[in-house]
Amino acid sequence: MQTLNKIAAALLIGFSSIGAALAQDSATTAAAPAYNLEADVNRVLKTFDVPGIAIAVVKDGKVVVTQGFGVRKLGDPTPVDGKTIFEIASNSKAFTAAGLAMLVDQGKLDWDDPVIKHLPDFRMYDAYVTAEMTVRDLLTHRSGLGLGAGDLMWWPTTTFTSDEIIHNLRYIKPATSFRSSYAYDNLLYIVAGKIIAQKSGKPWGQTMREWILDPVGMTGTTTSLDAHTAGMNVSAPHSKINGKAAVVKPMPVANAVGAVGINTSAEDIARWMNVLLDGGRVGKDASGKEVRLWSDKQAREMWTAQTPMAINQPRPPLSATKPNFYAYGLGFQLRDYQGKLVAMHGGALQGFYSRVLLVPEAKLGIAIFTNAESGPSLNALQYRLLDQYLGVAPTDWIGRIADVDREMQEKEAARLKKETGSRAKASKPSLALGDYVGEYEDAWYGKATVKKVGTKLIMSFSRTPDLTGEMEHFQHDTFIVRWKERNFNADAYATFSLDHDGSIERLRMKPISTETDFSYDFQDLLFTPVKKAK
Incomplete structure (x- = not known):
């Protein structure tokens, strides 16, 4: 079903040599077998029914991999490559957080400013929360809103405007008290995007283009599906229908761009990861002066824990993936793996899942894009690639995660069967x-x-x-x-x-x-x- 494009010979040689160096036994000069990325990704494509995957890896300031695998669209043999555009959904939140960080550096706002200082009409359900909510709170998932509360105003594609969504926040009852616990939300990133647009005097997408995308060199990246024209190197979305991956129509979300607005490629995300790992630096100007998008202070702020997150106990086969700490920063989840900090995020939109992982101590960045809704495929490649580049002995994460996923699906099917079987079959509606x-x-x-x-x-x-x-x-x-x-x-x-x-x-x-x-x-x-x- 999938048609894998071939890795360029030069890329294979460069990638393999790095993999061998990482795996080399200190007691011998003999190199270990080269890491076969294509074999792993090919196995993931088949195991998890994913049409196409793009991967980017950066290490020590250099781009190691920007590679596509599989096809852009089922039924069409055109392969995914390093320039293929994917919707990266909530991995856009890092761009919004960076935009706010730049505004802090410019002195146009402070992280702890009340939101109403910049958006006087902003209202939450509770008057106290309205008065106390800060710009920082918009990014840290501690507002008291329930998980995904209000998302039906933008997902699937709706006719609400961003301003209508922001206005309607005042009608959503909180699930918990303010700042008491973590619950992921999207609506407050829409508010954050509104602040960026207000301060720049331009739409969020245009601001991201001028402030971040162009300076970083992300020339293929878009901030709207309207920019995608026939013939562009764009991946199609795929969802499961009756348990099988199928092409579905794109889901425009122009009213939620601050939360999910970026569409990008492996090549472009590699540039972005290198900038993040280098604290916002993008090079030097003609006079040799360092050019950076945001300061060291803001770089530290984005990767500082703001809201604690619950640590769940993984199933025994995945016990090594359990973090010792887990928190949300500003546009990033923060955890540890193999004793090192990992700043990361995931993204999900109809037909697309993505993940970006940054290990500052190792100067390592990994991005995985899929044109399918498959969390297990991301998890399998995430740990496989982290282990490879951190020099950890390999584990068959693909097999283990596939087994756990199969077990979970079987349990859910059994639960639904039991729920259906226990209903009052003879009952009738009370009314005509x-x-x-x-x-x-x-x-x-x-x-x-x-x-x-x-x-x-x-x-x-x-x-x-x-x-x-x-x-x-x-x-x-x-x-x-x-x-x-x-x-x-x-x-x-x-x-x-x-x-x-x-x-x-x-x-x-x-x-x-x-x-x-x-x-x-x-x-x-x-x-x-x-x-x-x-």
Whole structure:
């Protein structure tokens, strides 16, 4: 199914010699067998059903690998190469954090400025949080919002503007108290992107181009899918449909660029990683003076722990991957591996997963891009490459992670089967189907509609064109919404609650599968019927 492009001979020689040097036994001058990157990636492509992968590795200020594997699009033999563009989603957060760091260096804001100093109309649900939230808080996932709260305003593609999303933050109830715990969010990075645009007087994308992308030399990188034209070297997105990878349509997210707006290649991300590892330096000007994008102080700030993160116990085969510390900095997750600090981040959008890892002490940077939604493929290559370049004895991470992934999928399938089997099969809805028809409104999302088409109920989200699906009765007053776009893998329960008079009081939803992306935050919605005008 995959067509692997061949590695250039010169690249193979350079890469192999480095791999041999790292693996060399100190007691002998005989070189160990060269590391076969292509064999590992080829195995990952097959094991995890991934059409294409791009990898970049930098070491000691030099670019070691910028290589593509597999194909850009299933059904088309065109190979992925070092220039192929991938959507890197939340790996964009580092660019937004860097943009704010540059503004701090310029004296235009401070990390601990209240957000309302720069965006006076900014509001959170709680007045105290509104007054106290700082620019730093926007980047550190400690706002009190729940995991992915409000993401349905931008994911999948919606008609909300960035300003509407920011405005609607005031209607999202917190899940915890302010600054008490970590919970990943995207919406506050949209706010951060708004501050950058306000201070620069230009859109976020144009600002990133002028402040970062052009100075770094990331000439192939884009900040909008609108910039992608026919014939460009761009990867297609792929999602699982009925358990098999398939081409899906791109998901533009112009309203969330501060969180997920960068699209780039292995060659360009290598340049970015070298700048990050060198504290923001981009070279020297014509007079020989050092040129840097941000100061040493800001470089340290971005990689300083801000919010502690929970450390989960991995399954026994993966015990060596457990960190001793885990925290979020400014646009980066921070952890340790093999006794060394790793600043890293992941990214996920429809059809694309990515990961960027930086080991400052080893002057090592690794980026892995996939045109599929496969976390296990990233994990397998992450640890394989880290071990290779840190001189650690190799472990069959690909096999181990594949086994764990298979086990997890089997457990989830068994859970869903049990849940379905235990439902009250003989139960019926309390009301006639036509009585569930109507408009329902949530404070932060807006409206969803339930219509009757023939003998079926159909749910549609007003601001999300692709969120439309049939409602299949599950039990009592709970239905399963099966979205027309099957690649979402986000079918959800929809439960109606009745008032004392038999009328519908509210509608709550939640994903069926624990594997559904957290940005489908159906559980945060509280729909109530829209009262018809008399």
